[in-house]
Amino acid sequence: MQRCPRTIALGHVPPSRPGTDRLQALREELLAAHPGIKVSVRSLDVNDQQQVFDAFHALREDLDGPDRIIVNAGLGKGKPIGTGRFDANLQTARTNFTAALVQCEAIMETFRAQGSGHLVVVSSMSAxxxxxxxxxxYAASKAGLSALAEGIRAEMTVTPHPSPSPPSSLATSPPTRARFTPWTPSTSKASAPG
Incomplete structure (x- = not known):
């Protein structure tokens, strides 16, 4: 009997935005379309390291071990270097790199224990x-993230295997406040490959 793939997608949702509403709606849609599958939704702050590990341990139990996990934490809150907004740059770096590192640690712990798994790390063309x-x-943190994923891939030659997402740029939710965003179409203008 073939096992149904279990995928977990992680991202960063600022406290001011609704957390899991869209994920819960997607969960319901998936369960209606594919009775018998397991879909688990957890709300977590990717910058809270212990919360990330706890959520992954719970998801591992809920799903009998995931097959694929997508790390997609990102924040585009940066400001020009040296303009007095170190706080915004630090928050961007912590979310885009350190939080992703924590997720990769928790994920790879699970995949190593299982002896299998597929880690997808979403970076950016900015890398x-x-x-x-x-x-x-933002660009520096995404470059670091890409290097992290490549390093994991170099180590895990057979399985579990990570897939750094090919660089691309797409304005997604939450929208960036950056005035200068070259090569960035909105999701409404993007078209799916067909």
Whole structure:
């Protein structure tokens, strides 16, 4: 009997935005379309390290071990370096890199114990080169994230295996406040490959 894939997607939802409403709606839609599958939704702050580990341990139990996990934490709150907004740059770096590192640690702990799994790490086209102004810290943190995923992939030659998401740029929720966003179409203008 073939086992149904179990995928977990993680992202960052600011406290001011509704947390799991859309995920709960997607859960209901999936359960209606595919009776018998397991779908588990957890709300967590990806910057709370213990909460990340606790959520992964609970999800591992709920789902009898996930097959695939997508790390998609991102924050585009950066400000130009040296303009007095170190707090915004630090928050961006912590969410985009440190929080993703914590998620990868918790995920790979699970995958190593299972002896299998597929880690998908979503980075950004911004990882390919340094960008100015509000995007400087964002681009640097995404470059670090891409290097982290490549390092995990180099170590895990057979299984579990990570897939760094190919660089792309798409304005997703929450919207960026950056004025300079080259190569960034909105999700409403993007089209799915067909």
């Amino acid at each position: 390919l080169r340094g960008l100015p102004r509000n995007l400087t810290t």
